[in-house]
Amino acid sequence: MSTSPALRDFVEQHPRLFVLTGAGISTDSGIPGYRDEQGRWQRSAPMTISAFMSGHAARQRYWARSMIGWPVAAGAQPNISHRIVARLGDAGRVSALVTQNVDGLHQRAGSHDVIELHGSIGQVICLSCATRYPRADVQHWLWQHNPDFHGVSAVPAADGDAHLESPLFDNFAVPVCERCEGVLKPDVVFFGESVPRERVDAGRAALGQSDALLVVGSSLTVFSGYRFCLWAKERGLPIAALNLGTTRADPLLTLKVSAPIGPALSALAAGIGLQAD
Secondary structure (H helix, E strand, C coil), X not given: CCCHHHHHHHHHHCCCEEEEECHHHCHHHCCCCCECCCCCECCCCCCEHHHHCCCHHHHHHXXXXXXXXXXXXXXXXCCHHHHHHHHHHHCCCEEEEEECCCCCHHHHCCCCCCEECCEEEEEEEECCCCCEXXXXXXXXXXXXXXXXXXXCCCEECHHHCEECCCHHHHHCCCXXXXXXXXXXXXXXXXXXXXXXXXXXXXXXXXXCCCCEEEEECCCCCCHHHHHHHHHHHHHCCCEEEECCCCCCCHHHCCEEECCCHHHHHHHHHHHCCCCCC
């Protein structure tokens, strides 16, 4: 691959990489991304926090779609890109791994101390009393209480959503907290919500101990990821991006590799003598 020497040189010249990943690293695991190569929404936009909190009908729509779409995310397996990032970490080449993804695939591939900016789709939290529930348990409840949806299928969307509109939404049973009957929400940062301060601070502190920033699979359209590029630029750190299509940070980049992520990282691993598995 013609782009791999430049990426290999970047990695070899900067031994402490701050790695920031987005949805593009998980598409080879069967989890759809949010945007196309031009940064436009693929199909319908995801649920916002204001919509989710607007009333029962909005939560019926969310949980109905989630009941259909979540099994795709839950059943996804780490792909070669997740494994190579983990091996880079094992080799001491990663100062920090920050992900915008909520799928947990980095951890399952063997990465440690992952900063999940947007939380984890594997957990659900009560907005009133903060009780947490495994998402798998909530799925079992949804399945039991919504038999009319057992035969429904839909095209999966990003982060456990599904592209689905149905008159059955009006009768959909929405889970509530078993302790206080409060509103349950996936323990993820919805569009329109702020990333918890401690996660941002941990990422920024790690960036200060890094030699360079490597973005993998993100258009950086959302500010929660883009700000790390701004901070890297302030510190004079070089920035490389491996991403198909444009990124918000293109004017800030030292190196842009527009190529399929799996093959490019595989070429990188081979070039620096890392085993992918």
